[in-house]
Amino acid sequence: xxxxxxxxxxxxxxxxxxxxxxxxxxxxxxxxxxxxxxxxxxxxxxxxxxxxxxxxxxxxxxxxxxxxxxxxxxxxxxxxxxxxxxxxxxxxxxxxxxxxxxxxxxxxxx
DNA sequence: TTTATGACTTTGC
DNA sequence: AGCAAAGCCATAA
Numbered sequence: 001x002x003x004x005x006x007x008x009x010x011x012x013x014x015x016x017x018x019x020x021x022x023x024x025x026x027x028x029x030x031x032x033x034x035x036x037x038x039x040x041x042x043x044x045x046x047x048x049x050x051x052x053x054x055x056x057x058x059x060x061x062x063x064x065x066x067x068x069x070x071x072x073x074x075x076x077x078x079x080x081x082x083x084x085x086x087x088x089x090x091x092x093x094x095x096x097x098x099x100x101x102x103x104x105x106x107x108x109x110x
Numbered sequence: 111t112t113t114a115t116g117a118c119t120t121t122g123c
Numbered sequence: 124a125g126c127a128a129a130g131c132c133a134t135a136a
Contacts, residue, residue: 005133024118028132035131041117042134058118065117075117 005031009043012101016055019082020099021091023059030101041065054078061094 012027024037031040044053045068054075058064066075066089076086085092 028118035119036133037118038116038131039118039133042115043117045117046134053117056117063117068117 005036005039006043006046009040010047010049010051013044013051013053013056015101016052016099018052019084019097021055021057021061021079021084021094021097022099022101023057025059026098026100027056044068052078055082055099057091057094061091063089063091 008031009027012022012030016022024040025034027040028034028037040056041064044051044056044065047053053065054063054069056065063075063079063086066072069075069078076089079086079091084097091097
């Protein structure tokens, strides 16, 4: 069975360092399909393996996927356990926490 | 093969 | 500023 788009998403997500986050769009862009941010989320939705999906949020730093963690507070709790401050589904200091594949540093692409 | 879907993103009003 | 609609594209059926 060849590697599917999903598998690559899993690989990237697994590489996200603890205490860091990234976005659907960044992952999609890294995988080559810059318009397929939706696929990333969907890949996680179909995910049967264990990946830190809670470290993936939308481009605003909003926990849009929280509903898929069983409890809507699960995702937030997981992030806070890693030292990430979340308030009202919004990650604080989001831009400083963004991690990008193949980048060793935290990035400040703005 | 065609259609539907979605844990997104961007643009336009 | 805030909401609506379209764009996006890999998978499942």
